Amino acid sequence: MTPRHPTVLTTSAALALTLTATACGPTEPGTSNSSPGRPGGTYSVALTEPDHLLPGRTTSSYSLQVLQGLFDTPAALDPKNGNVRPLAATSWSTSDNTVWTIRFRPGTTFHNGEKVTAASFADAWNAAAYGPNGWDTNYYFSQIKGYEALNPAEEGAEPTARRLAGLKVLDATTLQVTLKAPFGQFPMLLSFPAFAPLPTAATADPDRHDTAPIGNGPYRLDGRWERNEKITLKKFSAYRGPRTPMADRVDFKIYTSRETAFTELQAGNVDILTTVPAANAPQARRLFGDRFSVRPSGTMDYLGLPVKDPRFDDPRIRKAISMAIDRKGITQAIYNGVYKPATSLVGDVIPGHRPDACGPTCAYDPAAARRLFDEAGGFEGTLELYFSNADTTYEQWMTSIANQLKENLGVKDVKFRKMAPADLSPLLNEGRNKGPFRQNWVIDYPSIQNYLDGLYYPGNRTGWSDKEFDALVKKGNAAQGAEAVAAYQQAEDIALRELPYIPLWNWQDQSAWSDRVADVVIDPYVSGLHLDRVTVEQ
Known part of the structure; x- marks a missing residue:
């Protein structure tokens, strides 16, 4: 009989890098060892207050955990082995590790109904790379040709461009990226949330969308980010990507400390804590048994x-x-x-x-x-x-x-x-x-x-x-x-x-979860908890 408790996937020191200089086609997302439970229901996740919720503005792990549900990046890392695979993209190709052609999944939309196109990615990357914007992920785009024009080295100098010369939209679903120099690990970089697309409203008014982001992922924001209290996501019914969400709703409950969050987990007030304090490890192992994981x-x-x-x-x-x-x-x-x-x-x-x-x-x-x-x-x-x-x-x-x-x-x-x-x-x-x-x-x-x-x-x-x-x-x-x-x-x-x-x-990493949830997948990369895979016992 297939076990009903969540399965946590990890990596080993023999983790393989599978980047090639030819092409990468679509693959199925990684799956856990337990069969998917029934869809529907609501579960909660303990979280520390994020700093931003606009992908290009943050490198905080607290923010990135939320963004993992709100946005589909071009690529993702398989939680089983760390191999890079397409997500919002369907493929990428290069002959020299310098000029890359990325083809995106057609027929997908943002949460506001706007079509996701190659330009949606280019616009988001340009906004993050433009120095005067002051976005935290700016340097993630330094590999792309034209970065220096947006970020002059001389103190007090003004940028001479607002868009990266290395980005060329070939058609609605194809983006050509020219790097400054060969970079064989570029597809892995595409899995970072900063490379997610943004709708036109977000690039036009980033401050407004920092607390109410509009993504292209399996979940959409329900209401607004309530500072120091909660962030609620609900299933995006028009989602057409490969990460079909199992639960209807995810409630992020914001705590000021992991110790408080662990107390709340014991009391049944939160379902998943991805970072159990080390001091509580013996107690967590005793209380949660196979629902406690050290990875x-x-x-x-x-x-x-x-x-x-x-x-x-x-x-x-x-x-x-x-x-x-x-x-x-x-x-x-x-x-x-x-x-x-x-x-x-x-x-x-x-x-x-x-x-x-x-x-x-x-x-x-x-x-x-x-x-x-x-x-x-x-x-x-x-x-x-x-x-x-x-x-x-x-x-x-x-x-x-x-x-x-x-x-x-x-x-x-x-x-x-x-x-x-x-x-x-x-x-x-x-x-x-x-x-x-x-x-x-x-x-x-x-x-x-x-x-x-x-x-x-x-x-x-x-x-x-x-x-x-x-x-x-x-x-x-x-x-x-x-x-x-x-x-x-x-x-x-x-x-x-x-x-x-x-x-x-x-x-x-130490994590624990309640008996209300199953099919938990947590990886050691930026994705963390895979929000779309969690099922709720009903």
Whole structure:
């Protein structure tokens, strides 16, 4: 008999990259091991307050979970193995990894009835890529020809164009994309929500549609986003894509902490919690049994350092801070040993991950840390540590790090700067922080390149840049397979040598759900919970 409890799908370190230089045709979406339940019903998901709900404006995992139901991107990642497959597109092709032809599914509409066309994608991408708009996903479009004209490097210079030269609408369902240089992993990039289409009303008035987005996905917004309370989605009856929604309605209930959300899950007030606090893992395992899951993750935590601050511009200071941190002790005390101390910049489920890439720099050695710290001249002034209030464990591990830096390095004055994610993100993006900060990276697709480009993009939060690093990433982008991985690993070595981001630990995702829902599919990528597949026991 087929089990009725939800099935959670994951990946392994042998995850394959299946990008080709020829063409990719349509495939069926990945399926769980349990047969689909009956359609209909309503279920609820615990969520932290998002920052935006317009795809191009956000990289927040809280926002992206909602957008996963509202929008169909050109491509998607199979939750079984991470392979890229078409979604809003039907195929893509290239002969040189530079000029790509994308063909979109005909006959689909936005939630307001407007037809989804190739121009809908081009307009959305142009809006995100146009520098003066200030959208968070701007750099995701830097691979496309003409990006510099929309984002002049000279301070105070005005853009000389509003549209990417590399985008050409060939007909209603065909878009030609010309990149600045060969990029073999471009189809994977197309799975990120920033590449979703937008209707004309949204590109004309993005502020209005930031809280009331109009998508092309299996669910549409029901009412408006009620800040700090809830977001409700309902089935889009005119949906013609491949992700047929099972439930009629999804209620996102917004909580200020995961601990509160876990209490609500126990009380039966919410059905799915995708991020059970590590401290509650033993209790969750006991209470939920086979409805509790621990899975390998591509998510990493780092301590970012503002290298433009003279106090942090010496790599020896950064390495000393890293060596003064007891990763194993912190993950044991705060995360019950579920999270793994980081020895690399990338998650261990990623092809090309090296288990000891960081070497002694990421090993706890307080004596060596103090010698290096003193040799570099030490640290003067108040050490301010920035983190969000989304999870109580953030303050717990920041407290541990603060105490270890005081004890091991002799830092005397430490102050916490704790704030809401929606406030912290723009502060860090604009470089207004005066000290180290918590940086999290949720993998978009299974490639070392995603970490390197995602963390070290030009103008990144640390302010660090390196020409040799950039050249190696570019070399990897132009290659495929083992050659690409080798170039990315060399770039990783440079980032670890300079250490603007200190790797801390690799997450292991923990989720739990009520007995009201079944057929739960959660992957370690940006999609997270596949909203369309969940069924409700009726």
